[in-house]
Amino acid sequence: MSSLEAPVETNEAPAKERRLRADAARNRDRLLAAAQVSFEQHGPDASLEEIARNAEVGIGTLYRHFPTRELLLEAVFRDRIESVTALGDQLLAEPDAFDALTQWLHAHLTNASACQGLAGSVVIELLDVDTHGEDHPPACAQMRAVGAELLARAQAEGTARPDADSEDLVRLVNALVSATADAEDRTALADRLFT
């Protein structure tokens, strides 16, 4: 409200996130690494204080970087999701569209299962992009887009039901992840659903 000079606008878009200071970036990485381990070991309820301890960082630092447990989980999974997305991109080149779709869903399944219980609550949240704001990061949307494309190809080929949509598929896979335990069953069920 005083006559302070307004900060000069850069020519870039108003850079939503100012770059992290070097030490902050380092701590963030340590936290992510520790979180990955803890979450895989103890599920999504792993102790945040233990994560901070393992990262050799104060608990306050953890909360500054990831104000909620969900945000931390989300960050940990983004890597995985991105890798599945990348696989999907490759599979779009695959000649057999149905096979590509199957492979991709299995990859998604495996990936999500690797995160055990985490899958249930978090992955579903991550995938249901529409329920988030418009400014939501695009990792999950991209993944869903790839899934939709793969499905569309299989439908064009005539090997997937025309009335299925990609949301159904994603939901079904998530469902299987959260409800089944052993690998054989999971695969068998997945195959059955594709028909």
Place this chain on the structure above:
Amino acid sequence: MSSLEAPVETNEAPAKERRLRADAARNRDRLLAAAQVSFEQHGPDASLEEIARNAEVGIGTLYRHFPTRELLLEAVFRDRIESVTALGDQLLAEPDAFDALTQWLHAHLTNASACQGLAGSVVIELLDVDTHGEDHPPACAQMRAVGAELLARAQAEGTARPDADSEDLVRLVNALVSATADAEDRTALADRLFT
């Protein structure tokens, strides 16, 4: 190891559970009622101390009756499960076997969804009887038996895939419960799976 007289064996089978004292039975009921409310309100992680408080009972009493959270959840759900089982029994008289199966699965679905998040972890545990010991209470086994019968009838009628088995069905329903949110979707998916 001393010369104490051994207690006289009754003629009944060794009565695994001695009858509860009157006050104990009363407190047990209060705890179950309070737990039902709390679990539906806050999910399976509801505070046990709050449940005890609402039941106007000491926390020690809660733990004496239900040494673990799972046992309390299980007790709360047994009622529901038994009611679904009863419905299944009725539906066995239904002439249209496919319709009966559909109705029953929807009932199971609705029932399980009513318990929101609880469904995921606990109901699945409850339904996967085989993984428990042989002395497991029969409520869940009965329910699964009814489900299997309904499925068998539909298969005999030719309206259900012969390669499906009842475990698949139960798993799928559980999966849907834990992965879907809104009712329309759920019903649509369920219908799709039946074909």
Place this chain on the structure above:
DNA sequence: GAACTATACGGAGGGTTCCTCCGCTTATGC
């Protein structure tokens, strides 16, 4: 109905986790 005892009750207490708040430290730009 009094006395006795197995059964059940309550809640204090020690340990853990969650999350916030704020005084101190340090990286970065000048």
Place this chain on the structure above:
DNA sequence: GCATAAGCGGAGGAACCCTCCGTATAGTTC
């Protein structure tokens, strides 16, 4: 080098988990 914005750490209050044990009482026996 210095100023300061950005970041750090951990003490602290609140909630929760679960155990333990001294006290109370229902049920039984005479």
